[in-house]
Amino acid sequence: MVPSPLEGERIRLRAHEPEDVDRAMLWLNDPEVRQFLGRQYPFSRKEAGERLLVAPSFNAALFAIVRKEDGLLIGDCGLFDASPENRGATLGIQIGDKTCWEGGYGTDTMRTLCRFGFDVMNLHRIDLHALASNERAIHVYEKVGLQREAVLREAMFRFGRYHDIVVMGLLRGELVEGPR
């Protein structure tokens, strides 16, 4: 059987379905999940549907993250702003179900999504922005091979003060595979 490029050890990536929207609303407006993410304005259910129910493509490769053992939707991830000339894209990830944090799902999702980016989308480079205080996320990114490339000083206003943003990048061939 041909292995699916969307299968990890513990998670599987798939397109969103209409019935995912209600569950995704649980975390799209959860301040604890959103504190490290860019957008702070609330999502309506209509807007959440419009954002999630888009067929993944080179222009916006957004995926639902589901747990393999039971098919439970636990978050979303994607590769955005892909450039056909430069072969680069920007990665986003959220394990929205907080009960799943620290279960290895983020690491597995990162590896699966980056493999998809390199092997299927034929990317050369994947990058992302992380709030400097998001130590868990940065730990996961470094574990799978992303390098700290720059710091955008005081680039994000959050919790009443400015925070640094870390720019991280991964080139084709640098992905670190392995157990959690």
Ligand SMILES: CC(C)(COP(=O)(O)OP(=O)(O)OC[C@H]1O[C@@H](n2cnc3c(N)ncnc32)[C@H](O)[C@@H]1OP(=O)(O)O)[C@@H](O)C(=O)NCCC(=O)NCCS
């Ligand atoms: C960041 C996120 C994707 C990580 O996913 P996860 O499933 O919780 O991560 P994993 O279980 O795969 O790995 C967590 C790792 O971080 C480590 N960790 C936890 N807290 C940490 C901290 N404060 N500092 C450093 N490392 C930490 C764990 O020990 C574990 O490392 P290990 O596997 O080497 O022991 C997830 O927590 C999440 O979506 N958070 C909310 C949204 C978010 O921050 N998105 C990223 C925006 S840039």
